[in-house]
Amino acid sequence: MSLTRQSFLRLSGLSFVAACARKLRSAVAPARWGMVVDVAQCLKQPNCTKCIAACNQAHNIPSIPDPRREVRWIWKDSFQHGFGIEDDYAQISAAPLMLLCNHCDNPPCVRVCPTQATWKREDGIVAMDWHRCIGCRYCMAACPYGSRSFNWMDPRPYIRTVNPEFPTRTKGVVEKCNLCSERLVAGQPPACVEACPEKALVFGNLADPHSAIRELLRTRRAVRRKPELGTRPQVFYIV
């Protein structure tokens, strides 16, 4: 079958329009940000805390020594604590892993907030408006993952180097991971993802079936924290 000049032009025009439409759709369709933690990759450097340091620096998180008053956005705890699985014989139960806000699809913290200081954005990030937080800590009680911290005191004296690009918080407000929404606006990945030397944290658009994060979730076995609660976390762990 020979291709006439006319049908060739028509075909190439059509494919150009189709390619544009696809580009446009992915640009217009809201992203659904999520993260994958590759535990085995993370364990290659057991004492590494670079992601925590990068987060602390980017968001002016105070280093308060008292564990009852500490503020944390991303932190390290054992698999057993993170997943609540009592398995005495599995080697993994003692392994440390990175925990952070899950940016749940069905976030219980959002439901209980009396001032709507926390809400789920269109791109799935569970955001906070610290102007509006009255410090009632309902969200802390509602979050089954311990992802939220309360400022029991003025955090400023405990911030080592202040990043002027980001506000500090004040006494009496709750705070948590914002998935670096201020960096996403500038087209940068989250600070923890960028800082990880083993590329154990993979960030991406879960709504895009061709994204690297979806590819990872398709090919590897991933679990989420406490799925039985129906919060649908968007942070996945490859174990």
Place this chain on the structure above:
Amino acid sequence: MRDRAIIWSGLAMFLLFATFPFWHNLSAAVTSKGPNPVLPANARQCVAPVEYMKTSHMTLLLDWREQVVRQGRREFTAFNGQRYNMSLTSTCLEQCHSSGKAQFCDRCHDYAAASVPCWDCHVDFKSTLRSAK
């Protein structure tokens, strides 16, 4: 006439108390001329006309807050077409009022006895960075 000392000292004390607002203001260096904010050295135009900023800067800042925090929009187009990043620290302070909030914001707020919580969280290069250990 034996109470003359008591009467005069009582009168003096009354005068002292009655004129308290005047000499208190004098000692605090508040004059009838009003506050004297330090204007930016190298910027001539604010993000809105001066008259609007004088009366309604709080409304503008609340609107910025709504835009940035809730809508995720960061660019502000001013009345003269100039574009700004909506940021109290990076735009207002860093670009123009580089002498810090103490030289600009506080002058009027102190004068009007208006205490604003903005700087509890937002970073002022001059004062916040010094207080951080």
